[in-house]
Amino acid sequence: MIEVENLHKKFGKNAVLTGLSLKVEGGGIYAVLGPNGSGKTTLIKSILGMVVPDQGLIRVNGQPTHRKWKYREELSYLPQIANFPGNLSVSELLDMIVDLRRQPARQQELIAEFGLEPFLNKKLSNLSGGTRQKVNLALTFMFDSPVYILDEPTNGLDPASLIRLKERIRLEQSRGKLFLVTTHIMQFVEELADEVIYLLEGKIYFKGTLEALRQRTGQNDVEHAIAAISTQEPNA
Numbered sequence: 001m002i003e004v005e006n007l008h009k010k011f012g013k014n015a016v017l018t019g020l021s022l023k024v025e026g027g028g029i030y031a032v033l034g035p036n037g038s039g040k041t042t043l044i045k046s047i048l049g050m051v052v053p054d055q056g057l058i059r060v061n062g063q064p065t066h067r068k069w070k071y072r073e074e075l076s077y078l079p080q081i082a083n084f085p086g087n088l089s090v091s092e093l094l095d096m097i098v099d100l101r102r103q104p105a106r107q108q109e110l111i112a113e114f115g116l117e118p119f120l121n122k123k124l125s126n127l128s129g130g131t132r133q134k135v136n137l138a139l140t141f142m143f144d145s146p147v148y149i150l151d152e153p154t155n156g157l158d159p160a161s162l163i164r165l166k167e168r169i170r171l172e173q174s175r176g177k178l179f180l181v182t183t184h185i186m187q188f189v190e191e192l193a194d195e196v197i198y199l200l201e202g203k204i205y206f207k208g209t210l211e212a213l214r215q216r217t218g219q220n221d222v223e224h225a226i227a228a229i230s231t232q233e234p235n236a
């Protein structure tokens with residue numbers, strides 16, 4: 001479970017999070033949505049301890065995260081922008097991360113799942129954006145964790161890989177895992193999300209099921225419903 005209470009974060013004069021509170025629980029897939037620059041990545045990085053909030057409290061599985069690091073072993077994180085060392089090959093990178101994490105890894109399973117065999121000996125700097133994203137996904141799902149935080153996992157993926165990603169998320173969900181996922185692909189949200197969390201102006205503007213979102217906006221189509229939220233009064 002992740003609980004966020006009254007989170008504030010400014011970058012200089014730019015107040016990005018202004019009193020954001022949130023509670024999400026295991027077994028749920030939560031889609032974190034909001035316009036570009038609304039603070040989705042900042043929220044995620046705050047939970048991971050990569051951004052230090054100015055104010056507020058974050059708990060992961062009941063424990064406050066401030067100045068702690070052990071809890072991060074329970075979080076698997078897919079960064080929006082992966083900075084891989086370009087001179088390594090795919091297999092060198094995977095082996096290196098497996099060595100560092102010292103946890104059981106489903107390496108072969110994920111290599112097969114995302115069709116990475118033909119790329120194992122290629123240098124990361126020579127891969128296309130979509131293939132890099134598959135490497136990024138394989139790294140994230142190689143390790144078993146109770147919480148998966150995915151920042152724009154659909155970026156650059158071809159349809160076959162997108163299907164594999166959705167299958168993997170559903171599989172892990174059936175094992176009780178918690179997912180926080182940002183994406184701009186509404187079909188992805190519609191197929192997977194138990195709840196939508198919509199960020200606007202530094203706060204959560206809407207949190208609820210797609211059904212609640214449809215009712216609230218009077219829009220049946222999710223894309224239109226999302227677009228319509230920000231024209232209404234906030235509920236949270």
Ligand SMILES: Nc1ncnc2c1ncn2[C@@H]1O[C@H](COP(=O)(O)OP(=O)(O)O)[C@@H](O)[C@H]1O
Binds near residue numbers: 043
């Ligand atoms: N490290 C940083 N330094 C300065 N400004 C930042 C930093 N990270 C994010 N921002 C700013 O915070 C705002 C929210 O960014 P971000 O959380 O990345 O939004 P989103 O992921 O929703 O697109 C943007 O205006 C961005 O420019």
Ligand SMILES: [Mg+2]
Binds near residue numbers: 040041042080151
């Ligand atoms: Mg972002």
